[in-house]
Amino acid sequence: MRKQVSEDDAHARLHTLEDEIHACRQALASVRMRRNSLAPAAILPYDILALVFESLALKQPPGLASYCNIAHAQEAMLGWITVTHVCSRWRQVALDVPTLWSTVTPELGDMWFNLLLTRSRSTPISV
Amino acid sequence: MPTIVSVDDSTVPGEGSSRLLLLVSSDNKHIVVEEDIMSRSRFISKQVEGFEATSQRHAILLPFSSFVLNKVIEYCSHYRGYYLLEDDPDAAPPGRSPVREWDQEFLDVDRNMLLRIIKAAHYLEIKSLVGSCARAIADMIRGKTTEEMREILGVENDFTPEEEHSPSSKCTG
Numbered sequence: 001m002r003k004q005v006s007e008d009d010a011h012a013r014l015h016t017l018e019d020e021i022h023a024c025r026q027a028l029a030s031v032r033m034r035r036n037s038l039a040p041a042a043i044l045p046y047d048i049l050a051l052v053f054e055s056l057a058l059k060q061p062p063g064l065a066s067y068c069n070i071a072h073a074q075e076a077m078l079g080w081i082t083v084t085h086v087c088s089r090w091r092q093v094a095l096d097v098p099t100l101w102s103t104v105t106p107e108l109g110d111m112w113f114n115l116l117l118t119r120s121r122s123t124p125i126s127v
Numbered sequence: 128m129p130t131i132v133s134v135d136d137s138t139v140p141g142e143g144s145s146r147l148l149l150l151v152s153s154d155n156k157h158i159v160v161e162e163d164i165m166s167r168s169r170f171i172s173k174q175v176e177g178f179e180a181t182s183q184r185h186a187i188l189l190p191f192s193s194f195v196l197n198k199v200i201e202y203c204s205h206y207r208g209y210y211l212l213e214d215d216p217d218a219a220p221p222g223r224s225p226v227r228e229w230d231q232e233f234l235d236v237d238r239n240m241l242l243r244i245i246k247a248a249h250y251l252e253i254k255s256l257v258g259s260c261a262r263a264i265a266d267m268i269r270g271k272t273t274e275e276m277r278e279i280l281g282v283e284n285d286f287t288p289e290e291e292h293s294p295s296s297k298c299t300g
Contacts, residue, residue: 041280
């Protein structure tokens with residue numbers, strides 16, 4: 001009985017600590033976002049970032065891992081799309097430019113095929 | 128809205144047909160440049176049109192340093208008299224900016240300088256320079272991992288735990 005209580009107690013403490021870790025991660029994200037708000041590359045005007053991404057998309061299209069020197073194969077396959085993982089503002093801008101997503105790459109699989117169709121909105125598609 | 132101040136005629140060298148402009152940088156350096164050189168800038172051209180309407184002489188205050196401004200003037204001087212499609216307000220925008228070898232050497236600068244130049248070019252509405260800078264930044268991060276991009280450009284991962292693990296987030300693109 002005493003052992004059971006102890007396990008319950010440990011379980012509860014584990015939950016508490018996980019909540020604390022989650023809160024720390026939230027706080028860290030918030031501090032990093034504030035830091036990014038002062039980082040020149042993170043706060044470039046919308047149309048400049050869009051131009052950078054368009055330029056990168058021409059040089060490094062998804063589905064062609066041989067274009068890059070990336071050791072991480074999954075990231076390499078995504079090509080220019082990796083910019084959407086850099087920070088929240090870059091992601092926000094990239095998702096907001098439908099022309100970036102108008103080249104559908106079957107090599108990435110069905111999930112990506114559908115995602116690209118959604119993100120390209122009403123922009124004409126090229127496969 | 129641009130910031131402009133009135134100046135005495137004596138402040139601006141050159142009279143009448145010489146068409147000199149006085150540009151004032153954020154570090155309060157006064158740089159005199161021929162209007163013709165800066166005509167590639169839509170921003171400057173619009174300012175000059177405004178001056179002509181009021182027949183007043185003005186200095187144009189710019190929100191970037193003389194170091195950056197001189198770099199932009201160097202670019203404009205190099206292409207003085209050249210026709211660049213991207214800078215033609217009457218032309219259809221090109222599908223992609225052409226690669227110019229001189230630009231690549233000109234923009235072989237560190238990250239911070241490149242970011243300052245592109246912001247200045249954007250402010251001055253020099254589309255050809257903005258396009259070349261955008262390509263240079265793309266070249267910096269081409270083929271790099273997410274973490275390498277952050278390091279190169281000094282950006283932090285600011286995604287919340289929820290964003291990191293949401294179905295439409297980085298796990299799935």
